[in-house]
Amino acid sequence: MYAAERQQETLRLAEEHGRVDVPSLAARFHVTAETVRRDLKALARAGLLHRVHGGAVPGTRLAFEPDLAERDTVAADEKDRIARAALAELPTEGSVILDAGSTTARLAQALPAEAALTVVTHALPLAARLADHPGISLHLVGGRVRHRTRAAVDDWALRAYREINADVAVLATNGAAPHGxxxxxxxxxxxxxxxxxxxxxxxxxxxHSAKFGVRHFARFADLSQVDTLVTDSGLAAGTVRAVEGHGVRVVRA
Incomplete structure:
Protein backbone atom coordinates (compact mmCIF):
# COMPACT_ATOMS: atom_id res chain seq x y z
CA MET A 1 0.00 0.00 0.00
CA TYR A 2 1.33 3.43 -0.97
CA ALA A 3 1.69 6.19 1.63
CA ALA A 4 -1.10 8.20 -0.01
CA GLU A 5 -3.45 5.20 0.24
CA ARG A 6 -2.61 4.68 3.92
CA GLN A 7 -3.17 8.35 4.63
CA GLN A 8 -6.50 8.42 2.84
CA GLU A 9 -7.70 5.38 4.79
CA THR A 10 -6.40 6.92 8.02
CA LEU A 11 -8.48 10.04 7.36
CA ARG A 12 -11.55 7.93 6.66
CA LEU A 13 -11.12 5.97 9.89
CA ALA A 14 -10.57 9.15 11.91
CA GLU A 15 -13.75 10.66 10.47
CA GLU A 16 -15.73 7.47 11.08
CA HIS A 17 -14.54 6.76 14.63
CA GLY A 18 -13.52 10.20 15.84
CA ARG A 19 -9.97 9.06 16.62
CA VAL A 20 -7.20 6.78 15.35
CA ASP A 21 -4.32 5.31 17.34
CA VAL A 22 -0.83 4.29 16.27
CA PRO A 23 -0.87 0.58 17.29
CA SER A 24 -4.18 -0.13 15.54
CA LEU A 25 -3.09 1.60 12.34
CA ALA A 26 0.25 -0.23 12.33
CA ALA A 27 -1.54 -3.57 12.65
CA ARG A 28 -4.14 -2.67 10.03
CA PHE A 29 -1.58 -1.56 7.42
CA HIS A 30 1.15 -4.09 8.36
CA VAL A 31 3.71 -1.33 8.85
CA THR A 32 5.82 -0.12 11.75
CA ALA A 33 4.62 2.35 14.35
CA GLU A 34 7.23 4.79 13.09
CA THR A 35 5.71 4.65 9.58
CA VAL A 36 2.29 5.43 11.05
CA ARG A 37 3.72 8.35 13.02
CA ARG A 38 5.23 9.76 9.81
CA ASP A 39 1.83 9.48 8.10
CA LEU A 40 0.11 11.22 11.01
CA LYS A 41 2.74 13.95 11.05
CA ALA A 42 2.23 14.60 7.31
CA LEU A 43 -1.55 14.73 7.71
CA ALA A 44 -1.27 16.99 10.74
CA ARG A 45 1.00 19.41 8.87
CA ALA A 46 -1.68 19.61 6.16
CA GLY A 47 -4.32 20.39 8.78
CA LEU A 48 -6.23 17.20 8.00
CA LEU A 49 -5.63 15.60 11.42
CA HIS A 50 -4.67 16.87 14.86
CA ARG A 51 -2.12 14.85 16.81
CA VAL A 52 -3.08 13.70 20.29
CA HIS A 53 -1.30 11.33 22.67
CA GLY A 54 -0.99 7.95 20.97
CA GLY A 55 -2.84 8.90 17.79
CA ALA A 56 -4.88 11.65 16.13
CA VAL A 57 -8.37 13.16 15.76
CA PRO A 58 -9.95 14.77 12.67
CA GLY A 59 -8.44 18.15 11.97
CA THR A 60 -11.74 19.57 10.77
CA ARG A 61 -13.00 19.51 14.36
CA LEU A 62 -10.47 22.18 15.23
CA ALA A 63 -11.25 24.54 12.32
CA PHE A 64 -7.51 24.68 11.67
CA GLU A 65 -6.19 25.89 8.32
CA PRO A 66 -2.46 25.42 7.73
CA ASP A 67 -0.37 28.12 6.12
CA LEU A 68 0.34 27.81 2.39
CA ALA A 69 4.05 27.27 3.05
CA GLU A 70 3.21 24.34 5.34
CA ARG A 71 0.84 22.76 2.82
CA ASP A 72 3.44 23.09 0.10
CA THR A 73 5.73 20.60 1.86
CA VAL A 74 3.06 17.88 2.16
CA ALA A 75 2.88 15.16 -0.55
CA ALA A 76 5.22 17.19 -2.74
CA ASP A 77 5.99 14.38 -5.20
CA GLU A 78 2.31 13.55 -5.71
CA LYS A 79 1.46 17.23 -6.23
CA ASP A 80 4.22 17.54 -8.83
CA ARG A 81 2.77 14.57 -10.74
CA ILE A 82 -0.73 16.01 -10.51
CA ALA A 83 0.47 19.37 -11.82
CA ARG A 84 2.28 17.81 -14.76
CA ALA A 85 -0.76 15.70 -15.65
CA ALA A 86 -3.02 18.75 -15.42
CA LEU A 87 -0.97 20.49 -18.13
CA ALA A 88 -2.65 18.19 -20.66
CA GLU A 89 -6.04 19.61 -19.62
CA LEU A 90 -5.12 23.15 -20.69
CA PRO A 91 -5.82 24.52 -24.18
CA THR A 92 -2.88 25.26 -26.46
CA GLU A 93 -4.29 28.77 -26.81
CA GLY A 94 -7.07 30.50 -24.93
CA SER A 95 -7.87 31.59 -21.39
CA VAL A 96 -7.31 29.83 -18.08
CA ILE A 97 -8.20 30.68 -14.48
CA LEU A 98 -5.77 29.35 -11.89
CA ASP A 99 -7.12 29.02 -8.36
CA ALA A 100 -4.99 29.56 -5.28
CA GLY A 101 -3.26 26.48 -3.88
CA SER A 102 -0.01 24.57 -3.56
CA THR A 103 -0.81 22.24 -6.49
CA THR A 104 -1.95 25.04 -8.80
CA ALA A 105 1.27 26.87 -7.95
CA ARG A 106 3.21 23.84 -9.18
CA LEU A 107 1.14 23.88 -12.36
CA ALA A 108 2.01 27.54 -12.92
CA GLN A 109 5.69 26.71 -12.42
CA ALA A 110 5.45 23.82 -14.91
CA LEU A 111 3.89 25.78 -17.79
CA PRO A 112 6.25 25.34 -20.76
CA ALA A 113 8.00 28.30 -22.31
CA GLU A 114 6.01 27.87 -25.53
CA ALA A 115 2.65 28.20 -23.76
CA ALA A 116 0.54 31.02 -25.20
CA LEU A 117 -2.31 31.58 -22.77
CA THR A 118 -4.28 34.32 -21.09
CA VAL A 119 -4.05 33.45 -17.39
CA VAL A 120 -6.24 34.96 -14.69
CA THR A 121 -5.46 34.40 -11.01
CA HIS A 122 -6.16 35.95 -7.62
CA ALA A 123 -3.19 34.14 -6.03
CA LEU A 124 -0.08 36.23 -5.46
CA PRO A 125 2.41 33.31 -5.49
CA LEU A 126 1.07 32.11 -8.86
CA ALA A 127 1.21 35.61 -10.34
CA ALA A 128 4.80 36.00 -9.17
CA ARG A 129 5.77 32.74 -10.89
CA LEU A 130 4.09 33.74 -14.15
CA ALA A 131 4.98 37.44 -14.31
CA ASP A 132 8.10 36.84 -16.42
CA HIS A 133 6.70 34.04 -18.60
CA PRO A 134 7.17 35.16 -22.23
CA GLY A 135 3.98 33.61 -23.60
CA ILE A 136 1.54 34.37 -20.79
CA SER A 137 -0.82 37.34 -20.79
CA LEU A 138 -1.28 37.61 -17.04
CA HIS A 139 -4.27 39.21 -15.32
CA LEU A 140 -4.05 39.58 -11.54
CA VAL A 141 -7.37 39.81 -9.71
CA GLY A 142 -7.29 42.16 -6.73
CA GLY A 143 -8.96 42.28 -3.33
CA ARG A 144 -8.22 41.73 0.33
CA VAL A 145 -5.29 39.32 0.60
CA ARG A 146 -5.66 36.44 3.06
CA HIS A 147 -2.33 35.81 4.75
CA ARG A 148 -2.78 32.02 5.00
CA THR A 149 -3.35 31.54 1.27
CA ARG A 150 -1.78 34.70 -0.20
CA ALA A 151 -4.97 35.01 -2.26
CA ALA A 152 -7.31 37.95 -2.93
CA VAL A 153 -10.90 37.63 -1.72
CA ASP A 154 -14.06 39.70 -1.14
CA ASP A 155 -15.96 42.06 -3.46
CA TRP A 156 -13.15 43.18 -5.76
CA ALA A 157 -12.21 39.62 -6.59
CA LEU A 158 -15.83 38.54 -7.03
CA ARG A 159 -16.59 41.44 -9.38
CA ALA A 160 -13.57 40.66 -11.53
CA TYR A 161 -14.51 37.00 -11.96
CA ARG A 162 -18.11 37.93 -12.83
CA GLU A 163 -16.77 39.95 -15.77
CA ILE A 164 -14.90 37.14 -17.56
CA ASN A 165 -15.57 33.89 -19.38
CA ALA A 166 -12.56 31.55 -19.42
CA ASP A 167 -12.05 28.37 -21.40
CA VAL A 168 -10.78 26.38 -18.39
CA ALA A 169 -10.60 26.87 -14.64
CA VAL A 170 -8.08 24.86 -12.63
CA LEU A 171 -9.65 24.58 -9.20
CA ALA A 172 -8.17 23.54 -5.85
CA THR A 173 -9.98 22.28 -2.75
CA ASN A 174 -9.26 21.63 0.92
CA GLY A 175 -11.83 18.85 1.21
CA ALA A 176 -13.82 16.62 -1.11
CA ALA A 177 -16.64 14.17 -0.48
CA PRO A 178 -17.15 11.46 -3.13
CA HIS A 179 -20.92 11.78 -2.63
CA GLY A 180 -21.09 15.42 -1.63
CA HIS A 208 -4.41 15.07 -3.70
CA SER A 209 -6.16 11.84 -2.75
CA ALA A 210 -5.89 12.67 0.97
CA LYS A 211 -8.40 15.49 0.43
CA PHE A 212 -11.18 12.95 -0.13
CA GLY A 213 -13.20 12.17 2.96
CA VAL A 214 -12.25 15.52 4.53
CA ARG A 215 -14.93 18.14 5.22
CA HIS A 216 -14.52 21.81 6.02
CA PHE A 217 -16.92 24.56 7.04
CA ALA A 218 -17.57 26.38 3.75
CA ARG A 219 -19.10 24.63 0.75
CA PHE A 220 -18.35 26.05 -2.70
CA ALA A 221 -19.22 23.43 -5.33
CA ASP A 222 -20.40 19.89 -5.97
CA LEU A 223 -18.53 17.25 -7.94
CA SER A 224 -21.26 17.43 -10.59
CA GLN A 225 -19.89 20.89 -11.49
CA VAL A 226 -16.43 19.44 -12.21
CA ASP A 227 -15.50 18.10 -15.63
CA THR A 228 -12.16 16.46 -14.82
CA LEU A 229 -10.44 15.45 -11.60
CA VAL A 230 -6.65 15.14 -11.70
CA THR A 231 -5.38 13.31 -8.62
CA ASP A 232 -2.68 10.84 -7.60
CA SER A 233 -2.58 7.06 -7.77
CA GLY A 234 -3.47 6.79 -4.09
CA LEU A 235 -7.16 7.51 -4.69
CA ALA A 236 -9.01 4.29 -3.88
CA ALA A 237 -10.84 2.49 -6.67
CA GLY A 238 -14.17 2.79 -4.85
CA THR A 239 -13.73 6.54 -4.53
CA VAL A 240 -12.84 6.78 -8.22
CA ARG A 241 -16.09 5.01 -9.12
CA ALA A 242 -18.07 7.30 -6.84
CA VAL A 243 -16.52 10.39 -8.41
CA GLU A 244 -17.10 9.08 -11.92
CA GLY A 245 -20.73 8.55 -10.95
CA HIS A 246 -21.08 12.34 -10.93
CA GLY A 247 -20.02 12.46 -14.59
CA VAL A 248 -16.43 13.44 -13.75
CA ARG A 249 -13.51 12.10 -15.78
CA VAL A 250 -10.77 10.98 -13.38
CA VAL A 251 -7.06 11.15 -14.24
CA ARG A 252 -4.70 9.49 -11.75
CA ALA A 253 -1.13 10.72 -12.11
Whole structure:
Protein backbone atom coordinates (compact mmCIF):
# COMPACT_ATOMS: atom_id res chain seq x y z
CA MET A 1 0.00 0.00 0.00
CA TYR A 2 1.33 3.43 -0.97
CA ALA A 3 1.69 6.19 1.63
CA ALA A 4 -1.10 8.20 -0.01
CA GLU A 5 -3.45 5.20 0.24
CA ARG A 6 -2.61 4.68 3.92
CA GLN A 7 -3.17 8.35 4.63
CA GLN A 8 -6.50 8.42 2.84
CA GLU A 9 -7.70 5.38 4.79
CA THR A 10 -6.40 6.92 8.02
CA LEU A 11 -8.48 10.04 7.36
CA ARG A 12 -11.55 7.93 6.66
CA LEU A 13 -11.12 5.97 9.89
CA ALA A 14 -10.57 9.15 11.91
CA GLU A 15 -13.75 10.66 10.47
CA GLU A 16 -15.73 7.47 11.08
CA HIS A 17 -14.54 6.76 14.63
CA GLY A 18 -13.52 10.20 15.84
CA ARG A 19 -9.97 9.06 16.62
CA VAL A 20 -7.20 6.78 15.35
CA ASP A 21 -4.32 5.31 17.34
CA VAL A 22 -0.83 4.29 16.27
CA PRO A 23 -0.87 0.58 17.29
CA SER A 24 -4.18 -0.13 15.54
CA LEU A 25 -3.09 1.60 12.34
CA ALA A 26 0.25 -0.23 12.33
CA ALA A 27 -1.54 -3.57 12.65
CA ARG A 28 -4.14 -2.67 10.03
CA PHE A 29 -1.58 -1.56 7.42
CA HIS A 30 1.15 -4.09 8.36
CA VAL A 31 3.71 -1.33 8.85
CA THR A 32 5.82 -0.12 11.75
CA ALA A 33 4.62 2.35 14.35
CA GLU A 34 7.23 4.79 13.09
CA THR A 35 5.71 4.65 9.58
CA VAL A 36 2.29 5.43 11.05
CA ARG A 37 3.72 8.35 13.02
CA ARG A 38 5.23 9.76 9.81
CA ASP A 39 1.83 9.48 8.10
CA LEU A 40 0.11 11.22 11.01
CA LYS A 41 2.74 13.95 11.05
CA ALA A 42 2.23 14.60 7.31
CA LEU A 43 -1.55 14.73 7.71
CA ALA A 44 -1.27 16.99 10.74
CA ARG A 45 1.00 19.41 8.87
CA ALA A 46 -1.68 19.61 6.16
CA GLY A 47 -4.32 20.39 8.78
CA LEU A 48 -6.23 17.20 8.00
CA LEU A 49 -5.63 15.60 11.42
CA HIS A 50 -4.67 16.87 14.86
CA ARG A 51 -2.12 14.85 16.81
CA VAL A 52 -3.08 13.70 20.29
CA HIS A 53 -1.30 11.33 22.67
CA GLY A 54 -0.99 7.95 20.97
CA GLY A 55 -2.84 8.90 17.79
CA ALA A 56 -4.88 11.65 16.13
CA VAL A 57 -8.37 13.16 15.76
CA PRO A 58 -9.95 14.77 12.67
CA GLY A 59 -8.44 18.15 11.97
CA THR A 60 -11.74 19.57 10.77
CA ARG A 61 -13.00 19.51 14.36
CA LEU A 62 -10.47 22.18 15.23
CA ALA A 63 -11.25 24.54 12.32
CA PHE A 64 -7.51 24.68 11.67
CA GLU A 65 -6.19 25.89 8.32
CA PRO A 66 -2.46 25.42 7.73
CA ASP A 67 -0.37 28.12 6.12
CA LEU A 68 0.34 27.81 2.39
CA ALA A 69 4.05 27.27 3.05
CA GLU A 70 3.21 24.34 5.34
CA ARG A 71 0.84 22.76 2.82
CA ASP A 72 3.44 23.09 0.10
CA THR A 73 5.73 20.60 1.86
CA VAL A 74 3.06 17.88 2.16
CA ALA A 75 2.88 15.16 -0.55
CA ALA A 76 5.22 17.19 -2.74
CA ASP A 77 5.99 14.38 -5.20
CA GLU A 78 2.31 13.55 -5.71
CA LYS A 79 1.46 17.23 -6.23
CA ASP A 80 4.22 17.54 -8.83
CA ARG A 81 2.77 14.57 -10.74
CA ILE A 82 -0.73 16.01 -10.51
CA ALA A 83 0.47 19.37 -11.82
CA ARG A 84 2.28 17.81 -14.76
CA ALA A 85 -0.76 15.70 -15.65
CA ALA A 86 -3.02 18.75 -15.42
CA LEU A 87 -0.97 20.49 -18.13
CA ALA A 88 -2.65 18.19 -20.66
CA GLU A 89 -6.04 19.61 -19.62
CA LEU A 90 -5.12 23.15 -20.69
CA PRO A 91 -5.82 24.52 -24.18
CA THR A 92 -2.88 25.26 -26.46
CA GLU A 93 -4.29 28.77 -26.81
CA GLY A 94 -7.07 30.50 -24.93
CA SER A 95 -7.87 31.59 -21.39
CA VAL A 96 -7.31 29.83 -18.08
CA ILE A 97 -8.20 30.68 -14.48
CA LEU A 98 -5.77 29.35 -11.89
CA ASP A 99 -7.12 29.02 -8.36
CA ALA A 100 -4.99 29.56 -5.28
CA GLY A 101 -3.26 26.48 -3.88
CA SER A 102 -0.01 24.57 -3.56
CA THR A 103 -0.81 22.24 -6.49
CA THR A 104 -1.95 25.04 -8.80
CA ALA A 105 1.27 26.87 -7.95
CA ARG A 106 3.21 23.84 -9.18
CA LEU A 107 1.14 23.88 -12.36
CA ALA A 108 2.01 27.54 -12.92
CA GLN A 109 5.69 26.71 -12.42
CA ALA A 110 5.45 23.82 -14.91
CA LEU A 111 3.89 25.78 -17.79
CA PRO A 112 6.25 25.34 -20.76
CA ALA A 113 8.00 28.30 -22.31
CA GLU A 114 6.01 27.87 -25.53
CA ALA A 115 2.65 28.20 -23.76
CA ALA A 116 0.54 31.02 -25.20
CA LEU A 117 -2.31 31.58 -22.77
CA THR A 118 -4.28 34.32 -21.09
CA VAL A 119 -4.05 33.45 -17.39
CA VAL A 120 -6.24 34.96 -14.69
CA THR A 121 -5.46 34.40 -11.01
CA HIS A 122 -6.16 35.95 -7.62
CA ALA A 123 -3.19 34.14 -6.03
CA LEU A 124 -0.08 36.23 -5.46
CA PRO A 125 2.41 33.31 -5.49
CA LEU A 126 1.07 32.11 -8.86
CA ALA A 127 1.21 35.61 -10.34
CA ALA A 128 4.80 36.00 -9.17
CA ARG A 129 5.77 32.74 -10.89
CA LEU A 130 4.09 33.74 -14.15
CA ALA A 131 4.98 37.44 -14.31
CA ASP A 132 8.10 36.84 -16.42
CA HIS A 133 6.70 34.04 -18.60
CA PRO A 134 7.17 35.16 -22.23
CA GLY A 135 3.98 33.61 -23.60
CA ILE A 136 1.54 34.37 -20.79
CA SER A 137 -0.82 37.34 -20.79
CA LEU A 138 -1.28 37.61 -17.04
CA HIS A 139 -4.27 39.21 -15.32
CA LEU A 140 -4.05 39.58 -11.54
CA VAL A 141 -7.37 39.81 -9.71
CA GLY A 142 -7.29 42.16 -6.73
CA GLY A 143 -8.96 42.28 -3.33
CA ARG A 144 -8.22 41.73 0.33
CA VAL A 145 -5.29 39.32 0.60
CA ARG A 146 -5.66 36.44 3.06
CA HIS A 147 -2.33 35.81 4.75
CA ARG A 148 -2.78 32.02 5.00
CA THR A 149 -3.35 31.54 1.27
CA ARG A 150 -1.78 34.70 -0.20
CA ALA A 151 -4.97 35.01 -2.26
CA ALA A 152 -7.31 37.95 -2.93
CA VAL A 153 -10.90 37.63 -1.72
CA ASP A 154 -14.06 39.70 -1.14
CA ASP A 155 -15.96 42.06 -3.46
CA TRP A 156 -13.15 43.18 -5.76
CA ALA A 157 -12.21 39.62 -6.59
CA LEU A 158 -15.83 38.54 -7.03
CA ARG A 159 -16.59 41.44 -9.38
CA ALA A 160 -13.57 40.66 -11.53
CA TYR A 161 -14.51 37.00 -11.96
CA ARG A 162 -18.11 37.93 -12.83
CA GLU A 163 -16.77 39.95 -15.77
CA ILE A 164 -14.90 37.14 -17.56
CA ASN A 165 -15.57 33.89 -19.38
CA ALA A 166 -12.56 31.55 -19.42
CA ASP A 167 -12.05 28.37 -21.40
CA VAL A 168 -10.78 26.38 -18.39
CA ALA A 169 -10.60 26.87 -14.64
CA VAL A 170 -8.08 24.86 -12.63
CA LEU A 171 -9.65 24.58 -9.20
CA ALA A 172 -8.17 23.54 -5.85
CA THR A 173 -9.98 22.28 -2.75
CA ASN A 174 -9.26 21.63 0.92
CA GLY A 175 -11.83 18.85 1.21
CA ALA A 176 -13.82 16.62 -1.11
CA ALA A 177 -16.64 14.17 -0.48
CA PRO A 178 -17.15 11.46 -3.13
CA HIS A 179 -20.92 11.78 -2.63
CA GLY A 180 -21.09 15.42 -1.63
CA UNK A 181 -19.55 18.86 -1.71
CA UNK A 182 -16.16 20.42 -2.20
CA UNK A 183 -15.26 22.45 0.88
CA UNK A 184 -12.75 24.94 2.25
CA UNK A 185 -12.31 26.43 5.75
CA UNK A 186 -13.00 30.08 4.88
CA UNK A 187 -16.29 31.58 3.60
CA UNK A 188 -14.53 34.33 1.63
CA UNK A 189 -12.32 31.78 -0.15
CA UNK A 190 -15.42 29.68 -0.88
CA UNK A 191 -17.16 32.65 -2.50
CA UNK A 192 -14.22 33.24 -4.84
CA UNK A 193 -14.09 29.55 -5.77
CA UNK A 194 -17.83 29.62 -6.61
CA UNK A 195 -17.21 32.64 -8.83
CA UNK A 196 -14.36 30.80 -10.58
CA UNK A 197 -16.58 27.80 -11.32
CA UNK A 198 -19.24 30.10 -12.79
CA UNK A 199 -16.67 31.95 -14.92
CA UNK A 200 -15.30 28.91 -16.82
CA UNK A 201 -16.60 26.70 -19.61
CA UNK A 202 -14.74 23.70 -18.18
CA UNK A 203 -13.59 22.99 -14.63
CA UNK A 204 -10.52 20.87 -13.82
CA UNK A 205 -10.12 19.97 -10.15
CA UNK A 206 -6.58 19.22 -8.96
CA UNK A 207 -6.66 17.43 -5.62
CA HIS A 208 -4.41 15.07 -3.70
CA SER A 209 -6.16 11.84 -2.75
CA ALA A 210 -5.89 12.67 0.97
CA LYS A 211 -8.40 15.49 0.43
CA PHE A 212 -11.18 12.95 -0.13
CA GLY A 213 -13.20 12.17 2.96
CA VAL A 214 -12.25 15.52 4.53
CA ARG A 215 -14.93 18.14 5.22
CA HIS A 216 -14.52 21.81 6.02
CA PHE A 217 -16.92 24.56 7.04
CA ALA A 218 -17.57 26.38 3.75
CA ARG A 219 -19.10 24.63 0.75
CA PHE A 220 -18.35 26.05 -2.70
CA ALA A 221 -19.22 23.43 -5.33
CA ASP A 222 -20.40 19.89 -5.97
CA LEU A 223 -18.53 17.25 -7.94
CA SER A 224 -21.26 17.43 -10.59
CA GLN A 225 -19.89 20.89 -11.49
CA VAL A 226 -16.43 19.44 -12.21
CA ASP A 227 -15.50 18.10 -15.63
CA THR A 228 -12.16 16.46 -14.82
CA LEU A 229 -10.44 15.45 -11.60
CA VAL A 230 -6.65 15.14 -11.70
CA THR A 231 -5.38 13.31 -8.62
CA ASP A 232 -2.68 10.84 -7.60
CA SER A 233 -2.58 7.06 -7.77
CA GLY A 234 -3.47 6.79 -4.09
CA LEU A 235 -7.16 7.51 -4.69
CA ALA A 236 -9.01 4.29 -3.88
CA ALA A 237 -10.84 2.49 -6.67
CA GLY A 238 -14.17 2.79 -4.85
CA THR A 239 -13.73 6.54 -4.53
CA VAL A 240 -12.84 6.78 -8.22
CA ARG A 241 -16.09 5.01 -9.12
CA ALA A 242 -18.07 7.30 -6.84
CA VAL A 243 -16.52 10.39 -8.41
CA GLU A 244 -17.10 9.08 -11.92
CA GLY A 245 -20.73 8.55 -10.95
CA HIS A 246 -21.08 12.34 -10.93
CA GLY A 247 -20.02 12.46 -14.59
CA VAL A 248 -16.43 13.44 -13.75
CA ARG A 249 -13.51 12.10 -15.78
CA VAL A 250 -10.77 10.98 -13.38
CA VAL A 251 -7.06 11.15 -14.24
CA ARG A 252 -4.70 9.49 -11.75
CA ALA A 253 -1.13 10.72 -12.11
Missing amino acids: PLTTPDLAEAAVKRAIVAAADRVVLVA
